[in-house]
């Protein structure tokens with residue numbers, strides 16, 4: 001009896017470890033740095049965002065994720081400010097599918113400073129959008145290790161989202177002028193805090209634009225992605241980095257978020273800090289998305305995710 005118990009204990013521990021392919025510790029380490037005061041709120045053109053860009057580049061290079069362009073940086077200007085998107089690339093392993101690209105993205109810039117509270121003016125942007133940035137970095141590392149992606153994947157971190165989607169706008173136009181064959185794009189925005197119990201874990205903006213939510217849930221074999229009426233009311237579909245890709249390519253290009261206007265009081269606030277993130281939730285979300293991304297979106301033999309009007 002004792003042996004059976006200890007064996008089942010070992011199996012239980014093993015299955016828990018195997019469940020999370022991406023570890024909380026790594027997620028936390030990256031987020032803590034990106035949202036630290038040293039980066040001064042990652043305003044585009046600042047010394048702080050430069051540190052963030054170098055951090056992401058180092059993470060990519062340490063994990064054998066190649067640059068898509070000559071370097072990791074896709075450079076653009078916003079008036080006299082120079083901005084950099086950071087773009088990593090993992091080529092697909094299927095000769096027939098690797099010319100089709102899936103783009104995963106998030107913005108790594110933030111607003112720099114915000115209204116002072118108790119002497120603090122740094123808007124750290126832990127949830128907005130270091131959380132999405134870290135998710136994209138971790139998936140890049142995951143696919144670099146597993147090499148399971150049949151389609152090619154671009155891992156894209158944008159600057160100047162907060163200046164009006166300038167970084168993503170630049171990259172979308174550049175890839176469009178290169179005639180890149182892009183299948184889908186998902187932008188991850190504010191995934192650092194969970195929704196209330198009983199609510200769907202996340203939602204997609206532009207829910208009715210495509211069958212993205214339905215397909216991702218069926219690939220994941222779980223109800224992860226739902227519809228948020230407030231996202232429609234505020235037209236969030238057009239307010240983040242997915243939209244330039246939709247405009248340029250006319251493809252399913254949507255944002256996924258777990259911020260629902262009731263679960264986080266610190267949007268563009270100095271208290272959008274690491275200590276207010278829920279790392280259990282983030283780890284759970286990032287891992288739950290893997291089968292949706294890998295099993296279905298990246299590896300399905302045909303383009304099953306389609307715009308509604310196609």
Ligand SMILES: [Zn+2]
Pocket residue numbers: 107128129161189190
């Ligand atoms: Zn954001």
